[in-house]
Amino acid sequence: MANVNIKINGKKISKEISDNILLSDFLRDKLLLTGTHIGCDTSQCGACVVHLNGNSVKSCTTLVADCDGCEVTTIEGLSSNGKMHVMQESFKKHHGLQCGFCTPGMVMSAIDLLQKNKNPNEQEIRDWLEGNICRCTGYQNIVAAVKDAASKM
């Protein structure tokens, strides 16, 4: 057991945790932030993607102990004053989701892309979303949503 201090979605949290707890489980089970999904649980599908100090990571393969002193942003932390993030709006507008299971991870990954590449082309978007799998195979609209968001962010 150890004590960790993490800023999650702008809120400082200090909690006693077990050494082997994963960030995905911590977010969902301890903080009830269930927007972060666990799909494969083996860091392949990307449903669990969150931002750690601004960079996208797979929370199912990140120890909470490793996050001490860090900032974490989850899908719940994107909207402000009840207004959706541009990327969320864009996914909605372009119907960039079908069942919606992969969506939180897709949105978090896509935002990280635009932080690093403001105006990505289609290939760059597809390459970046390599680590996010949509089993409804709705990639066309996801790519369209990211492209549109890029023009607005």
Next chain:
Amino acid sequence: MKSFNYKTATSTKEAIKLFSGRSAFLAGGMTLLPAIKLRLAAYSDLINIKKIKGLSGIRASSKSLKIGSAITHAAVASSKEVIKSIPSLALLADGIGDPQVRNRGTIGGSIANNDPAADYPAACLALNATIHTNKRKIPADKFFKGMFETDLKKGELIEAIEFEVPEKSSYTKFPNPASRYAIVGVYIAKLKKEIRVAVTGVESCVFRCKKIEKALTDNFSESSIDNINISSNGFNSDIHASAEYRAHIIKVMAKKAVSTC
């Protein structure tokens, strides 16, 4: 997930001191954590080495490029020093796994793990790298011993990897479309004194292809690879590619690497 004690070291000395019994050093954890989750490995202690300052520098000179072991793939891919000094190495880092893996996974972790299909081991062999540990300097030629096996002793920690700056070089990979691991990866480097060709993804461990090295030493061109006969004997054969297919792809990747050198 099986339980373990998590400890953080702030210096190499401390990391070695904390290491005992069934310990493992934890950098990005991109292989270590899934292995523990899948119960392929179990440790009593994980020693976090990411806070050790000495492991996170990149230093370039005209002769060599030294990269700290705790540097992430994303940092190597975007490093101005790496892009200027050995651009093929930055491109290699940019093609590992996916962006999230690249944001966490480290060069030292990749090399210590020595996955038979990992990219960095090929870079180490082709670029005549020296692996600096807390105890010694190990030439890449002696470092990679077999499947997931290296020359590292228990409790020995990689501090940095020093690559020779080549005259020109290129890495070409035929990736598994799902994992981005190399089904076949070929790294060609024209160094000051020799030409080195390293192949990954094909056998149980990365290796140098002496036949292609010789052909390229005689004539550094794509056509000189045409007539080489690569035997598929001992090559990996799985659902992704047969041994014969891998033998064929080695030549295709080598030619592509020569053309992009």
